[in-house]
Amino acid sequence: MNASPNLTFKQQRFIEEYQVDGNGSQAVLRAGYKTKHPAEMANGLLRNTKVKHSLENAQRAHLQR
Numbered sequence: 001m002n003a004s005p006n007l008t009f010k011q012q013r014f015i016e017e018y019q020v021d022g023n024g025s026q027a028v029l030r031a032g033y034k035t036k037h038p039a040e041m042a043n044g045l046l047r048n049t050k051v052k053h054s055l056e057n058a059q060r061a062h063l064q065r
Helices: 009-021 024-030 038-047 049-064
Strands: none
Touching: 009 024, 009 038, 009 049, 024 038, 038 049
């Protein structure tokens, strides 16, 4: 995935991991976030405009391959 200067390293990792299986909770944990509530964190990340747009762009790029 192309690194976006507008995203943190963990946000970029979340996007990469989310594309593996679409499981937000697991993607949060695999991205390195430390939380007792990964589902809530995943929901917040997926609602973040920058993360949402970057994820959509990554999925679109994957479909075009």
